[in-house]
Amino acid sequence: MLALAQQQLQSSAAQRALRLAGSADFSPADLDLLRLQLEAEGITTAVEHLIARQVSTALAALNNSTLHPDGIAQLTLMAHQIAWRDR
Numbered sequence: 001m002l003a004l005a006q007q008q009l010q011s012s013a014a015q016r017a018l019r020l021a022g023s024a025d026f027s028p029a030d031l032d033l034l035r036l037q038l039e040a041e042g043i044t045t046a047v048e049h050l051i052a053r054q055v056s057t058a059l060a061a062l063n064n065s066t067l068h069p070d071g072i073a074q075l076t077l078m079a080h081q082i083a084w085r086d087r
Helices: 002-008 012-020 028-040 044-062 069-083
Strands: none
Touching: 002 012, 002 044, 012 028, 028 044, 044 069
């Protein structure tokens, strides 16, 4: 997400906050600004779509697998838990 944000953020205030991320100067206000701007500019949605495509690709590969069905079920569960851990 950070790489995409560096390429696509339009707001100069958000770009400044992004440059401060990880430093001692990065404040809660910077975090709020950055979070809101990532959402407003569609970067959050773009990353979620990227993750969804990658999960779909991985799950499609499992459908063609010679693994035991229990293994496929557990790997499928893990893929969803990892990709969407905050939902």
